[in-house]
Amino acid sequence: MPTKIIVLDDDPTGSQTVHSCLLLLRWDVETLRIGLADASPIVFILTNTRALAPEAAAGTLREVCDNLKVALAEQSLTDYLIVSRSDSTLRGHYPLETDIVAERLGPFDAHFLVPAFFEGGRTTRDSVHYLNDVPVHRTEFARDSVFGYEHSYLPDYVAEKTGGRTPAMAVERIVLADIRGDGLLDRLVALKDNRTVVVDGEKQSDFDRFAAAILNAAHRGKRFLFRSAASILTSLAALPPQPVPAEAMASCVREGRPGAVIVGSHVRKSTEQLEKLLQEPGVAGVPVAVEQLLHADTAGEKLCAEASAAAAVAHLEGKTPVIYTSRTELTFADAQARLHFGEAVSKLLMAIERRLPESIGFLISKGGITSNDTLSEGLNLRTARLLGQILAGVSVVLTPADHPRFPELPVVLFPGNVGDADALATVYRRLSNPPAL
Structure with missing residues (x-):
């Protein structure tokens, strides 16, 4: 059975690169059990937390994680990855959501920030995130009144959003040369203590290579958490073409x-x-x-x-x-x-x-x-x-x-x-x- 990709989606559009899977609108244990047992390698739990104030978002996510932990144990499911799916223009409750997932479902060896969304013109190069080749901090999305930010360079974005708890120098970077070269699997296997890692991506084949290394490392016992946009899900799930064009x-x-x-x-x-x-x-x-x-x-x-x-x-x-x-x-x-x-x-x-x-x-x-x-x-x-x-x-x-x-x-x-x-x-x-x- 393939690795189950469990997506905690902060709005319902994270499934925008996949098909033939279940979207769960509720997260009681019985509904989660249905999702985990579904034949598709990927399932989405639609939390809608991006629309909530921080306190409400935290409460919702704790409930989801606690029920998910019960459902996973009941299904005896151990081969899975958790994805906190959010906006490809860096808006959302970060690091609140990854902190709660780590608290409730951890420990994790690393969490990966993977915001590229190729279908929408979002790419990441040299750890700088772009929208149609414009650094995202120069776009209207960075001026969002709820989730605004000042940095497109992802290590600086992490430092900004964590209030300095994770300084930019402590963020590990996986750039295009790492993904397209050799040695990526060894780097992934060496990660520990929920290291923050930011990941480049310019085209789907970059994520195909990265996902293959991630799944290999996971099969060796590594536990990873993702904060991502939708494109990495395509590579992690590795689905065939959709049945209805x-x-x-x-x-x-x-x-x-x-x-x-x-x-x-x-x-x-x-x-x-x-x-x-x-x-x-x-x-x-x-x-x-x-x-x-x-x-x-x-x-x-x-x-x-x-x-x-x-x-x-x-x-x-x-x-x-x-x-x-x-x-x-x-x-x-x-x-x-x-x-x-x-x-x-x-x-x-x-x-x-x-x-x-x-x-x-x-x-x-x-x-x-x-x-x-x-x-x-x-x-x-x-x-x-x-x-x-x-x-x-x-x-x-x-x-x-x-x-x-x-x-x-x-x-x-x-x-x-x-x-x-x-x-x-x-x-x-x-x-x-x-x-x-």
Whole structure:
């Protein structure tokens, strides 16, 4: 049996490079047991911790780890790797999450910071992390009001995020020459005491070589933890091509019917993609003025009723409603206030989603937090089966056949910061047009 790759995903988009595996929306021991017993070499536990304040994220992750420890013991599973999957632009609760995993599931010989995500133009060279060849500290993501940072050189990033607990000089570096040369396995075997290691990657073959050495070392008894983006998962799981090609995903649409789109992500790329989508034939824009949530306690109910009615009318007309949050830039007193507002917006979007017509053919969820809430709250799923990718970095899952409202509904999990300006429109077209026979 291959090494089980257990991914603790801080939003639901970490499966964006793999296929045919389970996504777990709950983490009670019974659900974890189902995931561990699944035939796929990889399983995702969707914790959604990136959307939570640090204290709540810590509590969630401790619960996940404690239950996982029980499930692993019950399954007598010892050949596994733990991956704390997070954002490829370095946003998230680091080192909080790796500290908790090490505390609850350790000890580990090392934890590896592997942020490259090739499908999204994120690469790491000489321990500097880039987005389309721009050091990430120069991008909008480094200015994130919750998870901002000042350094693209990963040893300095580690020192910054750990508050100096792990100084840059103490961080071990695995650069491209190490991965492409000889001696990597010996270095991995020599690691101990949860050493912090940052890893380069410019193309998938780099990670294929690195993963092969990791798995070899693990089979020799080494225990490793990862803090990574999605691309390393492709190499660790070593899956064959996905069974339904991206261009043929329309074959999964329920009776070829129009679908629905929910856009919660507010990053610039999402707004550009939304503008392109709204120009497509067969769509109907349904804006939701979420800034009203700041001014009246009853605003949510009114906005939900209005958006639900507009979506129902669009569906009756044979169109795909595109329900999107207003693009107004809002400012908040602090990060906590921003998180609370985000929770209120997500609650509203999920209320709208639950009122969508039951006969929609597909659902596209735009944004990481929105996608997580779509699966766990809007659709109230315990597990979902990942079909594969409809676009590089964009996953499609299928709801269970016994779902009370939306059985066997293809759901697209579309990260906020993935794809070019036409990507959202491309996904819509692939689901709206049947494949050529």
